[in-house]
Amino acid sequence: MAPHRAEKRHWLNRNVLAIGLTSLFSDLGHEVATSILPVFLAGLGAAPWALGVIEGVADGISSIAKLSAGYASDKTGIRKPIAVVGYIVTAVATAGIGLAVVWSHVLVGRVLAWLGRGARSPVRDAILVDSIEPEDYGKSLGFERSLDTLGAIIGPAVAVLLVGILSNRTLLFLTLVPGMIAAGLFAFGVRAAPATKPAMHLKVSFRNLPVKFRWFLVAIAIFGVGDFAHTLLILRASQILQPQLGDAASQWAIGLYLVHNLLYAGFSTPIGALADRVGKMKVLTAGYLLAAVMNLGFILNPTTVLPLFFLFALGGLFIAVEDALERAVAADLLPEHLRATGFGALAAVNSIGDLASSMLVGFLWAKVSPAAGFGYAAVLSLLGATFLFLLKRTQDRSRISTHGS
Template sequence: MNRSWLNKNIFAMGLTSFFSDFGHEMATAILPVFLVSLGGSAALLGLIEGIADASISFMKLVSGWYSDFIGKRKPFAVIGYFLTAVGVGSFALASSWIHILISRVVAWLGRGTREPARDALLVDSTGPKYYGRVFGFHRGMDTLGAVVGPALAFFLIKFISLRSIFLVALIPSILAFLTISFFVKERSKVNNNRTQLVGSVKLLPSKFRLFLIAVGIFGLGNFADSLFILRATQLLTPVKGAIMAASLAILLYLLHNIFYAGFSFPIGALADKFGKKLLLSFGYFLTGIASLGFIFNTKSSIYLGLFFLLAGIAIAITDALERTVAADLLPESLRGTGYGTLATVNGVGDFASSAIVGYLWSAISPLFGFGYGALMTILGAFLLFSFRI
């Protein structure tokens, strides 16, 4: 494997994401059962995830544009990882769903602040022919943390309280903040974009805007993974008991993240050689198929595991390749703005999808909730495939 693309910056940002997702996904794995212990429901979980995503949508756009405007990326990434650590640790203090919402919003504000600048930093640190590998490696490291975190939660849930697990999750979150602070170096560059926010958005290439339409339609059905965890917990509880069902749901989510991590780099490498748009369209379609699997009241761990597995492969494709396609479509002077806009479109979609799926699930049935998610993601797949970008 050619390692000329794997420089110190790329590795340090990968390590940062490993630590951050270690803590974040450890907290996410136990969040549904923690919310239920406080009297929550599927609709409430969907609302919390949706509000958290919506609250940061504009933040992503502003932070991305401002990193272009001042010509600096790293400060936004550092602040973002710090806020994420604060949000993860504060789950341990929650005594109601309102507290969980506040903690989730703080963590997601950190994500909104850091993501566009960090993605631009990744692109700034490598060459165009390596974009797929760089984003594949980064998502792989990110998801390796997402494997270790739930695995540790699965082990600890039998021995310590849920609140204590949130405190353990704070440790790798702090390590993420320290890693990016001390080991990532931003190269000096001349800033050629002093355009105001609205003007910068207007300057985004037409093909990139077309790409955003497909991303937005897909996002309207791409709900939070925590709803998968809650669905598995509810299905397994009558036959396994509450504690065992919660443990198995975490284990299934771990399986999801193992396949997410395992496929991230190979998908990125394939994208450098073959059609990025075609692979991304397939990832969108696979997300819809995974959603369809959860409409049935099947209490088999093997059956549920199959669709967690498919969802893991799907997110490996979509997470890496959305950023890779964007990198090909964006000029250097607008990368922060472009990634901020992409993240904003995703954030609005995440808000709507999680809230709608959670509402339809609670108000009507899981068939309508997960069926809606499948419909929108598959529609996004066909739109992307048909667009000439």
């Protein structure tokens, strides 16, 4: 059943709330697994580079699901069932990682989980954007990110509390519970209208994406190849704190990641609301610059908890900006009948960037030094911010020229 028009006009309607709660429970399970993954892999005898390979390959392969699911949704008009299946696959595969006995088993589980995430993401975003008004994109998407990140706060908190009580395998198995709750919330709480117009052939559909949106994807790609998975921050903090704190270093590292996610959750909605007022692309550019500052901070090799606290805080702030506003800018640039395809392309570009960045940062980390990996990420963050700034100036000049004529 399609949402009523009156419901669409309010920025916080049934779909926004239901999708936000779905994201909360889904990310709760995901973040429990993410928080303990570095320690779990170490227990399997995996080298540090294995984490980068796992995160990178999983993200890269999930890009196929994102492209395919977005296009299939626009072409067939089917949205909700694709998303529900994606949530179920993610829940089962994440819990299945607990069965791993070698790191390649973790890779398989992570890939399957991220295929599910990939399938659901563009469809979920299309349903969400179709349920709100354009002037509320930043605020509503920021709210959804806030609830998503509330799950990302609860997840590491659960991991910190239970990591010394339950085995890592048991914790992984337990992630099935919030994952299936998320699938149920989406299935029974979300009302999804079918796509308004069938998409054309995949190649034609992408060719019809607006030129401004395609240039925006270029900026996303430049930034993305330096935007590595933040599980590497947990690993780096554990390494830095190990000499001082011993076995407690991993718990402190997860605690810092909790701070990261607290700020991510707390600032997603305010940042979205601010961007709705002052300009989404301006705020997104500032977020990319924050990423560069965070990476430069890790190059300085902090050795105590306090500077690490500030670096993790910066990481949470820039992720709040990135996650809410990349989609909000995309929503402004995409026509309604190509939204799922466009969101799929956006998610796929991000996933390919994650593949490249996590593997390259992991490689530089292992073969040169951690500073080399963070330095590479800092350069790409600055380049992405610069390209986005220039793109915004070009669009502003084009708009002024059009109005002047």
